[in-house]
Amino acid sequence: MNSPNPFVEIVELKGLSIRFILKNSNTAFANALRRIMISEVPVMAISDFAIINNTSPIFDEILVHRLSLIPLTTDLDGFNLPEKCVCKGIGCSRCQVTLILNVKAGDSPVTVYSRDIVSSDPRVIPINGDFPIAKLSAGDEILIEMYARLGRGKDNARFQPVSACAYKYFPRIVINTSSCVKCTNNGILKCVSECPKGVLDVNVETGYPYLRDPLNCSLCKACVDVCEYNAIELKPDDTSFIFYVESTGSLPLHKIIYTAATILAEKCDEFLSKIGGFR
Ligand code: SF4
Ligand code: SF4
Ligand SMILES: [Zn+2]
Secondary structure: OOOOOOEEEEEEEEOOEEEEEEEOOOHHHHHHHHHHHHHOOOEEEEEEEEEEEEOOOOOHHHHHHHHHOOOEOOOOOOOOOHHHOOOOOOOOOOOEEEEEEEEEOOOOOEEEEHHHEEEOOOOOOEOOOOOEEEEEOOOOEEEEEEEEEEEOOOOOHHHOOEEEEEEEEEEEEEEOOOOOOOOEEOOEEHHHHHOOOOOEEEOOOOOOEEEOOHHHOOOOOHHHHHOOOOOEEEEEEEEEEEEEEEEOOOOOHHHHHHHHHHHHHHHHHHHHHHHHOOO
């Protein structure tokens, strides 16, 4: 690690998504954090099913697939991972929740939504009641008993707590005004018109380009390539990373990031204790 003190600056926090900058760090740490958020932070998901009746036009397999991908609210501290539970994974109230989907259409068609799922535990319910599951014709019925448990994204995508989790290098862009000749294309500064991300704009006072929104830079280098006077320098900063993380809604963002960092710390502790034995 380049510095013993990596730190985080939150750029934007909006509902289920966050954009933050991880500073004074390195690619190995940033990538480990990203991968753990995606694949190792556990969340609740429906993983076992007993289909008692399904006369809908949807095949059982498709129905089960849809239901398993509905994000459920997760109380990480209230449940055990099945493999670490006292029941040894057989299924008990400390590691498993039962949910029932029981909808029967009367004389007219009915749409089945996630709000029709009834949970035996109010801590574990669909994060949103508006997910459509199936359309039933008059007289059709769906009756399914389901079992939710904690799991990890590396075992099955249904347990992934994030719908997006990515980072990019922080862009270091320098515009050298002593080399810039303010060249234009159809009246717009060439580098400004070439930038696909709206990062560059013209400074109305000086007429030179300036960085209006550097965090939006995709490091595509189009501005560097279009500048015939080498007035733009672009260098990815491999000690700072712009993260974008979006929760599925199962866990709050701070819990996902905190849990991922804790898991990473535990892995490091385990590694250190193992190599300590070789001293
Ligand atoms: S392309 Fe180069 S020379 Fe032209 S305005 Fe941009 S920085 Fe200046
Ligand atoms: S590297 Fe690409 S996105 Fe970034 S400022 Fe230049 S043209 Fe815009
Ligand atoms: Zn159990």
